[in-house]
Amino acid sequence: MTALLDVAEFSKLFPVSSGSSSWTRLKQRFHGGPEKLSKVYAVDNVSFVIEKGETVGLVGESGCGKSTLVRALTRLIDASDGSVKLGERELTLTPATEFARDPDRARIQMVFQDAGESVNPRFTAFDAIADPLRRLRKLSGKALRDRVETVASQCGLPLQLLTRFPHQLSGGQRARVGIARAIAVEPDLLVLDEPTAALDVSVQVVILQLLQRLKKELGMSYLFVSHDLSVVKLLCDRVLVMYLGKIVESGPAMDVFEHPLHPYTQALVAAVPRFGEDGATRLRLTGEPRSPIDPDPNVCRFYGRCPRGNSDCTTAMPELRRFGTRQVACHFADEFLPASQAKAPPA
Amino acid sequence: MTAANMNTAPALSVEGLCVEFRTRSGIVRALDNVSFSVAKGETIALVGESGSGKSVTAYAVMGILDPAGRVTSGRAMLGGLDLLHAKPSQLAEVRGRDIAMIFQNPRTALNPIRPVGRQIADVLIRHGNVPRREAPEQAVEMLRSVGITDPARRAKAYPFEMSGGMCQRVMIAIALAAKPSLLIADEPTTGLDVTTQAVIMDLINDLARKMGMATIFITHDLALAGQRSARIVVMHAGHVVENAPTEDLFTHPRHPYTAELIAATPDSAASLDELAAIPGSLPDLRRTDLPPCRYSERCPRKIDACAQPLPRSEPGAKHFTACWNPQTGAASAPAAAAPTESAA
Secondary structure (H helix, E strand, O other): OEEEEEEEEEEEEEEOOOOOHHHHHHHHHHHHOOOEEEEEEEEEEEEEEEEEOOOEEEEEOOOOOOHHHHHHHOOOOOOEEEEEEEEEOOOOOOOHHOOOHHHHHHHHHEOOOOOOHHOOOOOOHHHHHHHHHHHHHHOOOOHHHHHHHHHHOOOOOHHHHHHHHHHHHHHHHHHHHHHHHHHHHOOOOEEEEOOOOOOOOHHHHHHHHHHHHHHHHHOOEEEEEEEOOEEEEEEHEEEEEEEOOEEEEEEHHHHHHHHOOOOHHHHHHHHHHOOOOOOHHOOOOOOOOOOEOOOOOOOOOOOOOOOOOOOOOOOOOOOOOOEOEEEOOOOOOHHHHHHHOOOOOOO | OOHHHHHEEEEEEEEEEEEEEEEOOOEEEEEEEEEEEEEOOOOOEOOOOOOOOOHHHHHHHOOOOOEEEEEEEEEEOOOOOHHOOOOOHHHHHEEEEEEEEEOOOOOHHHHOOOHHHHHHHHHHHOOOOOOOOOOHHHHHHHHHHHHOOOOHHHHOOHHHOHHHHHHHHHHHHHHHHHOOOOEEEEEEEOOOOOHHHHHHHHHHHHHHHHHEEEEEEOOOOOHHHHHHOOOEEEEEEEEEEEEEHHHHHHOEEEOOHHHHHHHHHHHHHOOOOHOOOOOOOOOOOOOOOOOOOOOOOOOOOOOOOHHHHOEEEEEEEOOOOOOOOOOOOHHHHHHHHHHHHHHO
């Protein structure tokens, strides 16, 4: 299997105001002095691979850089550093504004969190699905209508609903429109940003099963972003756990959730409510997350909230180490290994 | 839910609550004959899909229904006071002091142009019998008790300067400032991360236990409700379909809707194929020909008896099911078997 998407040493930084008044900054700029802007390290030196036909989950709390990462991968924003390869094509060389008209645009498509807000309210369901086909496939007339109707029925959207506007559709139907719009141009990689977060459980099940079926039928790869771990566990082959811009753990979904090695993943798994379990006695994170603005490169990002961390964590940033099929960025990952894997050599 | 709780008078008892909304396209019968009660110090959960009437119930009890909504019948007894028929001045005394509410989205519920410390102090002055001069200091104490680090500095912050989890803590501090006897938490952790959710729920549970406060916890997350409450009230299309102790509900769900809801929750299954969707959707509540059981049109266990008016809840019943053909015993219902395994 060849890698479909190869992300290497990818970073995205956002400049933020340094706190000094705008007048001071203006003076600095006028005198030609170096203007030092602080940076938010939204995504910091992230590398991973998505194989063809694979479903990869991306989990982490809000503000950890999930959305920035997927928006950069789908080329809605530009990267600060690093490379993103789709097959042979290097994507970071093309600015986001030009990529919108690129033929490879069709190969990565995205399903947004709330279809009610991401679909143009003045477009009917038909127009919403037809829009990418018109722009990227240059379809029109009969061919366009046929294609729209094909994907609509693939997504289980009744054809009589195609003339409706988003506000006339239910949450589940809107989600179907969002998915139909994304798969209309037959992408290789579908990025799903919390596609079921706004839905009730009964509808969520249907949408998840639809996604599962579409993947089998169309042979797409998925990058599935979610903070609902029980959903990720059901749908994904492999999972990436992010914390403050870094990938802290990756590996097969079942292994990661059954035996989390990174303390953050452990806290994440412990926080998921389960039937018939008393919630009060489990692992809790205390303290505030570290600031993502100009973080100290030698301090673990999780230090301060970490139940395991000690002074070692403030002198060296833990790098991702390989343990069999998994990678973990923690100095103490060895301690959490199940006995059978304890002797796996760090790579 | 213990025997001791049952002997004392309930903190709140809602009886036969009916609410209608007048809209341009007809009258929406949002709540029909909703009854439940919460004992002192007890935590119960209202669970259901969106549109089932969970929030409307809370709003009706708090007297903050939209002007288009109208309580057509029923009582909500808090101590000796019927909240649904109280005068606005009486309600204003009770709200904040005896009964408080945490809203779903703290960012929109907090006053955006007032520092959070002042907002807490407002409640203390109005309802907490705290002298105006001491209120700011006590507000800082409240912030500390909900686990905000550096509370003195944070008290001067505006809501937009805080994260979602911190705003929710501020909301909790405001709600608990006057030590109410009943707290209504309307989806307090929706939109928060699971790690934050766990901490916020711990906080609500701890404070409730410390203050002996009754809690009505509204959520659509059945697993979370199961973990945090002693009793669960399942709602569907404005009806209470089942009201049972948590353990009982998960091991022996009697109403077909409850069983399907459990079967649709991702936690109960090991693979996606095991999850079962609930067929159909909520009935249109504007219809004049709604069947007595609003679930009957989606129901796999429908029988002829379903055309009769629903069974009424008997006072003191431990496990109430609004169904003429309930499931009995976990063995007969494959859907009910899954949560039993995961609970073991």
